[in-house]
Each structure stands twice: as C-alpha cells, then as structure tokens.
Amino acid sequence: MDIVFDTYRSSLFTAIELGVFFGSIGVVVAPSMIYAAFSLGITLLSIAFVYLLFNADLLAAAQVLVYIGAINVLIVFAIMLVGPAPLLPSRPLAYRLLCFGAASGLCLPLVFASTEGLWNKTKLEIPGEDEIVQIGIGLxxxxxxxxxxxxxxxxxALIGAIWIARARPEMKREMPSQDKPLL
Structure with missing residues (x-):
C-alpha cells in the first residue's frame, strides 16, 4: 500500500512541479502584463499545492489568502488601472542567451540538491494548536x-497606480451623453 501511495504522491508532486515551472515561464514570456499576472497566480497556486502535499495546511492557506487573494489581485488591479505597458524593444539573441544562462546557473544548485536527495525525506509532522498559536502571537x-x-x-503602491492612471490624458474617456444611443 505504501508503494502505491508513494507512486501517487510522486506523480502528483511532478504534476505540481510542472505547474510551477510552466506558470513561472508564463510570467516571463507572456505577451501581455495581464497574462503574466495570471501566470503568476497559477504559479502561486501550484506552490500552495506543494505546501498541502507536505501537510503544511496553514502555509497553504496563507499562500492562497495572502499571495493569490491579495497581492496577485492587487497586481491585476494595478495593471488594469494603469493600462497597457508600452512594448519594449526586442533584445539581441546574444543578450537573451546570456540572461538564460545566468538564470539557469542560479537554478543549478536547486536541481542538484533535488536530484541528489539532499532534502530531508522524513514525513513532516502536522503542527499542533500550540505552534499555530505561537505563530499568531509572533505575527x-x-x-x-x-x-x-x-x-x-x-x-x-495602489495610491501611486491610481495617481499615475489619473495623470495620463489618454486614459480619460468621454462619457456617453444621454441623448446619444449607446449602440
């Protein structure tokens, strides 16, 4: 039974890892800022699933409430309020390859640590009420x-986004008058 459970858990972890990977790639390569914000939400939700998989329910709930429910919604709100960002000029291929190499170099220690089994493989214990109370008192x-x-x-940041959006004249729209039909 443990073999089936471990196989199921490892395949579920692999699916969640793919969600984190493709979500983070979507943040970087999305053609629009709003799509990048939605990809960030997918990444943060996948990380919450990782917490659930490791029996850290409190961290998963905090991840969903704070990062997805507050910060990601604030990012989407700021993007929609400020408007579309200007398109950046395309970078040369050598510059993009250099950036990819630097980012890959920063990720290599994590890849080696996960493949070498350096992570603690003991089962995480579910925190008791005392630990949760201590987190609340500390917070x-x-x-x-x-x-x-x-x-x-x-x-x-929210007030700054509102101020920038109000200062841009191209963002002001005419309100339809009462005598003109809307269609």
Whole structure:
C-alpha cells in the first residue's frame, strides 16, 4: 500500500512541479502584463499545492489568502488601472542567451540538491494548536511592525497606480451623453 501511495504522491508532486515551472515561464514570456499576472497566480497556486502535499495546511492557506487573494489581485488591479505597458524593444539573441544562462546557473544548485536527495525525506509532522498559536502571537507581537509596514507599502503602491492612471490624458474617456444611443 505504501508503494502505491508513494507512486501517487510522486506523480502528483511532478504534476505540481510542472505547474510551477510552466506558470513561472508564463510570467516571463507572456505577451501581455495581464497574462503574466495570471501566470503568476497559477504559479502561486501550484506552490500552495506543494505546501498541502507536505501537510503544511496553514502555509497553504496563507499562500492562497495572502499571495493569490491579495497581492496577485492587487497586481491585476494595478495593471488594469494603469493600462497597457508600452512594448519594449526586442533584445539581441546574444543578450537573451546570456540572461538564460545566468538564470539557469542560479537554478543549478536547486536541481542538484533535488536530484541528489539532499532534502530531508522524513514525513513532516502536522503542527499542533500550540505552534499555530505561537505563530499568531509572533505575527501580532514580534512581527507586527514589518507586517504593518508591508501593508502600508502595498497601500502606497495602489495610491501611486491610481495617481499615475489619473495623470495620463489618454486614459480619460468621454462619457456617453444621454441623448446619444449607446449602440
């Protein structure tokens, strides 16, 4: 029975890894910023599934609520408010290959660590109520200032996006008058 469960778990983990991989590739190569934001949502959701697979339900819920529910929605809202980004000029092939090589070089230690079995393969224990209470106390006691600082930073980013969108004259649209038909 353990062999079937391990096979199922490893195939599920491989599918989730593919979701993270293709989602992150979509963030980089998406033709539009809105598609990149949706690909980021797919990547973050796949990471939440990784947390679920390792019995970290609290981290998975935080991933979905904070990163997908708040930050990704804020990114989509800012993109839709500011409007489409100008197209960047195409880079030479040598520059793109150099960037790909640098990014691959940064990922190689993770690839070697995962293939060599350097990760701890013991089963993660489900945290008890005491650990969850300690996380809550730490969040509202020791880490209250960084938590509030991040929320203020996100609020400033949202206000900045609204200010930039209002300052652009091409974003202003005429409202249809009452005497003209809409169609």
């Amino acid at each position: 509202f006691d020791r880490f209250l200032l960084p938590f509030e600082t991040v929320s203020l930073l996100l609020l400033v």
